[in-house]
Amino acid sequence: MTSPRPTTLDAGTVLANDPDWWRQAAVYQIYPRSFADANGDGIGDLRGITSRIPYLVELGVDAVWLSPFYPSALADGGYDVDDYRDVDPKIGTLAEFDEMIAALHAAGIRLIADIVPNHSSNRHEWFREALASPRGSAARDRYIFRDGEGPDGAQPPSDWQSIFGGPAWEPVGDGQFYLHLFAPEQPDLNWANREVRDDFLKTLRFWSDRGVDGFRVDVAHALAKDLTYPLRSHAELEATKLATDGSHPLWDREELDDIYAEWRAVFDEYDPPRIAVAEAWVEPTRRHRYAAPTSLGQAFNFDLLRANFDAGEFHEIVDRNMVFAGETGSSNTWVFSNHDVVRHATRYGLPADHSGEGDVGKQWLLAGGDPAAVDLELGLRRARAATLFLLALPGSAYLYQGEELGLPEVAEIPDASRQDPTFFRNHGVEVGRDGCRVPLPWVAGAPSFGFGPTDAAHLPQPAWFSSYAVDVQDADPDSTLNLYRRALALRHELQGTEKLSWVTLPTETPDVLAFQRPGGWIVVTNFGDATATLPLELTNLELLVSSVPGGLTAAGELPAAATVWLR
Structure with a gap:
């Protein structure tokens, strides 16, 4: 049903009215404060994004996922939201937002907005009202306030720890505490409160009416909570963090189904329906919900992001997620990097396994981020091969700004310049995520490497950024940037089909995976450290694109850590 409300911008008038556009989309994540700075204050802004739309068009992406752009004190990089229906004046205005989305749509690019429903900021008008109101008030019921424990009420309601370190309960001085699963500046909202639920439906309509095509839902698995007394201990919660029966009091509860069914009803008011993708760190068997x-219609899978550069792991992950997509009627979401993790060009250059909770990228940062510990050449070579593998898979591909430049993680950030709350609250356990959020290099010889018209940059850019700048890579036909451009252009020929079949290879090539897509496309990746001999029937095919210059050798061999697309 088409929304009866007047719209500032109707995406359907400037883009093809395709309800399934998201299924095979290449989505480019923009962290707005670090993408492009139009006014030279060191903070990326909406006008900066608008000015770079020709770059996005040439890159070949179908949509932009815009990380939070709302008014914020930046206690957590914008994920502490003061007002869900406005733009941070440091990065723009609502009028500039309208200009940006109109320009994106005119260029054939859709916009996915980040929405942060688990918590507001402590500067949100609701929370300020809650602090000024007595216990038991309607204002406090929008959040999660509880009485303190102990004879004088000075002890927190439980020993829970926040994700960013330190206690998860913050005292307010009158015997009550409020819950914050993340930073103290991010009080958790009470999603059992009807007013909270209705206000977010209003927010979804506010941005959808302005032409937003969809939403990335932050911490989608945390909204519903069971705070029935007695509260379980932190140790008990940790032991059952990935419960698969919806019984955990804080994560992945069954009540979420009702919340997101209401969201889906709002999305379906529009033509085409607005889409959503859940950030839900849950067991793979629970992503179906x-x-x-x-419900939301799509959920991130971080399986490849957490995998080693290993043929067996990649094979199993693809198989499992292809089954998942078939069972849900959704499409897969493939991703290697985002604003929360060490960039994959660095992870793949580290010597140890980097899978699972013991992420070697994190361990490398904690050890001081020694550049000598990273094989930058190997890391980039593997990253290019893995990305070419990913871009050929059925489903949507989520790319993080700067990965198309092959950017490594920036480790050499002085403590005084760091911004991530995990660094300050968990020092010695977490170094934080600033290293993947450093402003992008656009022009090698320009101030702030072309990020803005001045030298200002909200995080320090290392001198070695110059060799990764867009203008340098633009002139090099073998650059990582030009590899992404070629692959994304070819990828559009694969859209419209979600089928994949594995190609049987000789048993002496266990490090090589090959799969076929309809239309005669065959994708071959060598995950090993040595050149691999391919069957003759593959070496005689047309080479479309290769992650390494030249592709196959004259003898028809595939170099180590390389991917080719053949037809």
């Missing part, structure tokens, strides 16, 4: 057509 978020990806269902009656």
Whole structure:
């Protein structure tokens, strides 16, 4: 049903009215404060994004996922939201937002907005009202306030720890505490409160009416909570963090189904329906709930992001997720990097396994981020091969700004310049995520490497950024940037089909994977450290694109850590 409300911008008038556009989309994540700075204050802004739309068009992406752009004190990089229906004046205005989305749509690029429903900021008008109101008030019921424990009420309601370190309960001085699963500046909202639920439906309509095509839902698995007394201990919660029966009091509860069914009803008011993708760190068997057509419709899988550069792991992950997509009627979401993790060009250059909770990228940062510990050449070579593998898979591909430049993680950030709350609250356990959020290099010889018209940059850019700048890579036909451009252009020929079949290879090539897509496309990746001999029937095919210059050798061999697309 088409929304009866007047719209500032109707995406359907400037883009093809395709309800399934998201299924095979290449989505480019923009962290707005670090993408492009138009006014020279060192903070990326909306006008900066608008000015770079020709770059996005040439890159070949179908949509932009815009990380939070709302008014914020930046206690957590913008994920502490003061007002869900406005733009941070440091990065723009609502009028500039309208200009940006109109320009994106005119260029054939859709916009996915980040929405942060688990918590507001402590500067939100609701929270300020809650602090000024007595216990038991309607204002406090929008959040999660509880009485303190102990004879004088000075002890927190439980020993829970926040994700960013330190206690998860913050005292307010009158015997009560409020819950914050993340930073103290991010009080958790009470999603059992009807007013909270209705206000977010209003927010979804506010941005959808302005032409936003969809939403990335932050911490989608945390909204519903069971705070029935007695509260379990922190140790008990940690022991059951990935419960698969919806019984955990804080994560992945069954009540989420009702919340997201209401969101889906709002999305379906529009033509085409607005889409959503859940950030839900849950067991793979539980992702179905978020990806269902009656719910958000799509859920991130971080399986490849957490995998080693290993043929067996990649094979198993692809198989499992292809089954998942078939069972849910959704499409897969493939990703290697984002604003929360060490860039994959660095992870792949580290000597140890980097899978699972013991992320070697994190361990490398904690050890001081020694550049000598990273094989930059190997890391980039593997990253290029893995990305070419990913871009050929059925489903949507989520790319993080700067990965198309092959950017490594920036480790050499002085303590005084760091911004991530995990660094300050968990020092010695977490170094933080600033290293993947450093402003991008656009022009090698320009102030702030072309990020803005001045030398200002909200995080320090290292001197070695010059060799990764867009203008340098633009002139090099073998650059990582030009590899992404070629692959994304070819990828559009694969859209419209979600099928994949594995190609049987000789048993002496266990480090090589090959799969076929309809239309005669065959994708071959060598995950090993040595050149691999391919069957003759593959070496005689047309080479479309290769992650390494030249592709196959004269003898028809595939170099180590390389991917080719053949037809």
